[in-house]
Amino acid sequence: MLKSRDLALIAIFTGVIAALGLIPAIAPFGGAVPITAQSMGIMLAGAILGSKRGALSVLLFLALVAIGLPLLSGGRGGLGVFAGPSVGYLVGFPVAAFLVGLLTEKVGRPYKLTLGVMANILGGVIALNIIGIIGMAIMLDVSLVKATTLAAVFMPGDVVKAVITAFVAAGVHTAYPGLIPARAPRAASADRVPV
Numbered sequence: 001m002l003k004s005r006d007l008a009l010i011a012i013f014t015g016v017i018a019a020l021g022l023i024p025a026i027a028p029f030g031g032a033v034p035i036t037a038q039s040m041g042i043m044l045a046g047a048i049l050g051s052k053r054g055a056l057s058v059l060l061f062l063a064l065v066a067i068g069l070p071l072l073s074g075g076r077g078g079l080g081v082f083a084g085p086s087v088g089y090l091v092g093f094p095v096a097a098f099l100v101g102l103l104t105e106k107v108g109r110p111y112k113l114t115l116g117v118m119a120n121i122l123g124g125v126i127a128l129n130i131i132g133i134i135g136m137a138i139m140l141d142v143s144l145v146k147a148t149t150l151a152a153v154f155m156p157g158d159v160v161k162a163v164i165t166a167f168v169a170a171g172v173h174t175a176y177p178g179l180i181p182a183r184a185p186r187a188a189s190a191d192r193v194p195v
Contacts, residue, residue, distance in 0.1 A: 006053055009179075013049055013057035014064070017041035018071040035154055036073035040161040042093050043124035046100030047116060047169035050180050055098035062090060088135015092128045099123030104169075108183030111173035113166050120162035129154065 002010075020037040046054035061071065070077040082090060103119035104111070129151055137147035173179060 002053075002056075009049055010053050010057040010060060013041070013045045013054070014060045016044060017058065017061045018064075021071050021073040021075075023073065035157055037161075038073055039089070039093075039096075039124065039128060039158060040165055042097050042128070043100050043120045043162060043165040044168060046097040046102075046123060047104050047120060047165055048172050048179060049101060050105050051098045051101030054101040055094045058094040058097045062093065065090075083139075085136050085139045086132070087139060089128065089132035091135060092131030095131060096124045096128040099127050105180055109173060109177055109180050110183075111170050111180070113170050116166035116169055117163055120165050121159060124165070125155070125158040125162055129158070 017038055020041040023037040026035045042058055045057045048054070049057060065071050065077045065081060066079055068078045072081060081087075100119050100123035103123055104116065107115045107119070133144060133147045133151050136142075136150060137144050140147065140150075142150075
């Protein structure tokens with residue numbers, strides 16, 4: 001059962017993701033899927049809130065988009081966005097937040113910057129782009145190779161967003177260390193004999 005603090009954090013990060021949609025999108029070379037800052041919000045949700053709360057904040061965000069609120073970059077919203085070329089990315093948003101959060105929780109606190117970058121890249125870049133590429137291939141009726149080529153323009157920016165996210169998450173976890181569980185103590189080696 002979620003506590004009121006959890007609900008507040010979920011709502012706050014839903015707002016963060018929506019606010020990042022105010023940053024204008026870039027459609028390089030007239031691409032069908034724009035580059036937005038919202039994927040950084042997805043990584044932030046997982047890296048700061050953890051797997052469950054991070055994914056729930058993204059699901060709440062997508063529910064608000066689905067009912068018509070213009071929260072996606074460029075003021076887009078409504079069910080129609082789920083029938084476009086970026087549907088794979090939208091479907092991948094909660095998965096990415098969950099994976100980033102899960103990897104962050106596995107490392108535990110204190111938050112480690114390099115491991116945070118790795119968690120963001122694995123969950124927020126690689127996993128998100130795999131799902132996004134599959135969705136783009138289906139919606140544009142192109143091969144996975146062609147869709148991967150179209151998505152390649154996103155990758156350098158996504159890696160930069162993953163690094164920025166890790167720095168922000170490190171600062172937040174330093175200020176509020178209880179957001180993710182502490183690292184479990186290592187068990188004593190089984191072959192050690194007490195003296």
